[in-house]
Amino acid sequence: MKAAVLRQFGQALSIEDVEIGRPGPQEVLVRTAAVGLCHSDLHYIEGMRPFDLPGVLGHEVSGIVEAVGENVRDLHPGDHVVGALSVFCGTCTQCLGGRFALCADTEVKQPPGKARRLSQAGQPVSQVFNLSGFAEKMLVHRNALVKIRDDMPLDLAALLGCAVITGTGAVFRTAQVRPGATVAVVGCGGVGLAAVNGAAIAGASRIIAVDMSQPKLALARKLGATDTVDARDGDVVARIAEMTGGGVEYAFECIGLPSTFEQSFRMLTAGGIATVVGLFQPGARASIEGAPFFQEKQIRGSAMGSARIRDDIPRLVEFYRQGRLDLQSLVSQRIRLEDINEGFAAMKTGDTARSVVVFDLA
Structure with a gap:
């Protein structure tokens, strides 16, 4: 072969x-x-x-x-x-x-x-x-x-x-985004775009897509993002805090960089959850302040969207057939x-x- x-x-x-x-x-x-x-x-x-x-x-x-x-x-x-x-x-x-x-x-x-x-x-x-x-x-x-x-x-x-079960699974299974929640997705490659679509299926009220590529941000809007932020234009965390009145309830890091991991944690509102989906280089380290943990902010890792593939993949097929998963x-x-x-x-x-x-x- x-x-x-x-x-x-x-x-x-x-x-x-x-x-x-x-x-x-x-x-x-x-x-x-x-x-x-x-x-x-x-x-x-x-x-x-x-x-x-x-x-x-x-x-x-x-x-x-x-x-x-x-x-x-x-x-x-x-x-x-x-x-x-x-x-x-x-x-x-x-x-x-x-x-x-x-x-x-x-x-x-x-x-x-x-x-x-x-x-x-x-x-x-x-x-x-x-x-x-x-x-x-x-x-x-x-x-x-x-x-x-x-x-x-x-x-x-x-x-x-891979991309779709990882992105949607991070939303559905790892973070368990609730209807009406505010969400930010940092990185709009295949996994990040799937997370955007998953957040829309989950019923999030505000979905903010963050990337440096205008074509990807346009695609994120097509897949359910309500807002987009070009990461090249100023302080991403400050802009999201202004847009949401203090931060998002759920943030998804879908790149695998220390800087975007730090941003994802800092853009949370009190009680928020940052889910790390991106694949980091071996030995990569990030630095965050300890004080926000007293506001019950959380960090979660997500491997393959915490998937149960025999349950999740047929369900995603049905979402596609219903026109909900693009x-x-x-x-x-x-x-x-x-x-x-x-x-x-x-x-x-x-x-x-x-x-x-x-x-x-x-």
Whole structure:
């Protein structure tokens, strides 16, 4: 099969032939339909979290089941599925506590280089994110997949596996935004835009989108933002305090920078909650004052939107069908696997929401 392979950190991906195994007892072979380009992929390409090379990235993915292992009973060839980062075992302490995104079972959630599912000339190729969606096929653990209805467009369904479940989950599950609340979303990439849309679905009365890109701010308004703030124009925290009469009840940091984390906490009103969604560089540190904690301000971390993928992804499909979740607007362009490096170049400009690689399923 063809796959986009990373051979050197900081360099372009190369389209190469890669061998893929057959399903083991708990595994599923999937023909890839579509995969979104995520900033997490870019961070890994640039060496933010090194792993054994060569490797295949890609985790925001949808496809069609081609074959299943002998112990897989609830998926069958022809089923439409969404893949998700938050593969889970269901039996560890975190899973039993309902925190499936934090599953600690390394036999299910294997680090890059451990799984022996991909190879070239007999040498292993790292499966990154337990999916490796930048390829024509994927061999994954059954619990990395969620079955969806067949009439859901697969190019849009791919977004549910990362950007959308992360952004909406941060709103619905991590922060639990209540109807009528005031919300600020800092960073309007795919995840931030999904958080904006999620806040609108949750019934927030005021949704303030913050970014440095005018195209992204315009898109945020389309997805439900009531107000926008260009982060290049003055003190963001002061402007939001003025707009809201003191600050917002919920702030979502969707970039992963110490400065925007600090801003997100400072823009809270008393009793507010800042939810950190962005992926920080290893070793990054932020500084905040201690006094606001006496106003019961809180900071929460959110991993994959605290998702329960088997519950949440089908629910997001229904929100899409009802016209409440706007997935189409998140797709900036549809590209071929051969154009994947151009897709990442477009991401670096800062004005695209999502580029989606679409595969030929004929």
